[in-house]
Amino acid sequence: MSARSYLFTSESVSEGHPDKLADQISDAILDAFLAREPTAKVACETLVADNLIVIAGEFRTSDETLFQEVRGRAEGIARQVLTDAGYTDAATGIDPEHCEVQVRFNHQSIQINKGVVHADGTLGAGDQGLMFGFACDETPDLMPYPIWLAHRLVKRQAQLRKSGALPWLRPDAKSQVTVRYEGHKVAGIADVVISTQIERGLDPAWVTREVTREIIDPLLPLKLRTPDFRLFVNPAGPFEIGGPNGDTGLTGRKIIVDTYGGSCPHGGGAFSGKDPSKVDRSAAYMARYIAKNIVAAGIARRCLIQIAYAIGVAEPVSVMIDTQGTSHVSAEALEVAVRQVFRLTPSGIIAMLDLARPIYRQTAAYGHFGRGDIALSWERTDQIEALKSALG
Incomplete structure (x- = not known):
């Protein structure tokens, strides 16, 4: 019997995507705790919406001073994540210097802590x-090809934006890759979608040509494109309103x-913000x-x-x-x-x-x-x- 032929699709998003901003802020808060106390218990959630950042969660440290210190630093950490992602002002998607940041830190439940940290110091699972x-x-990194390629497309978008090679790109972007399989073997790339935030007033046809030349062609070998290969660049039209100004972001939504x-x-549990x-x-x-x-x-x-x-x-x-x-x-x-x-x-x-x-x-x-x-x-x-x- 011949191997079944089918299409399979995966997507990725850039570091400037609102959900990924939330993930990065939550993990930056986690890192701030672990840098000082490796056994700190952290469950941090972040919401980004328009010009608002809300950081909340439950934490346990052996020293209350550390809890208060990181809570005091949380606003600055969030603003730095926005800046590092490439946001500069409200026109780009959010103003990292003047947006509102709310911090709501709570202490971890005593009952949960006693149930997880055993008397001998060993840990039980933090949850079922x-x-x-x-x-x-399928790839050198032993990953499925569709997600492996999708990540590389949005990462290249960020590199070209940050290097100044394509200065009209903005931080928010998404990719999607559809691969044809014969059984478990990659037989070709059938479709690619790139939706990238851009500065206002650019000609869509010119954007498509530049994205194809600088992002698509270096990463998609011609020999792997199927005869009916299709490329979609900003298929919904101009993508000028992006970041938190265009969409709400939450930790753990990707x-x-x-x-x-x-x-x-997938079991359903998210990663970011969790120790x-x-x-x-x-x-x-x-x-x-x-x-x-x-x-x-x-x-x-x-x-x-x-x-x-x-x-x-x-x-x-x-x-x-x-x-x-x-x-x-x-x-x-x-x-x-x-x-x-x-x-x-x-x-x-x-x-x-x-x-x-x-x-x-x-x-x-x-x-x-x-x-x-x-x-x-x-x-x-x-x-x-x-x-x-x-x-x-």
């Missing part, structure tokens, strides 16, 4: 939940952009680490992992591996090997991946996985020999 990890051999572009399931005791984040990183090492070891060409936890309980309630028919090793054998090689309690994950550090703001745009541009512990492939040994 299920997390997924994935890897495949969870599929953050992960695998829909190529595998690593929250398994929504840390166990998803561990699941990626495991899947990537399995594929990098040549054990499988594709690997999907689910890990699930009960709140306050250290060991996962379940671990499931599916290599989607691409491995000669049984799923049961892999599951046993994974439990031998990888530490799956919250404390073990934090230690094995060195997560109690201020590393998170850099993950809050362009994806948490497949990031060859930054050093992330869960992207290492240093457990290949341990896995092979455990498999005998």
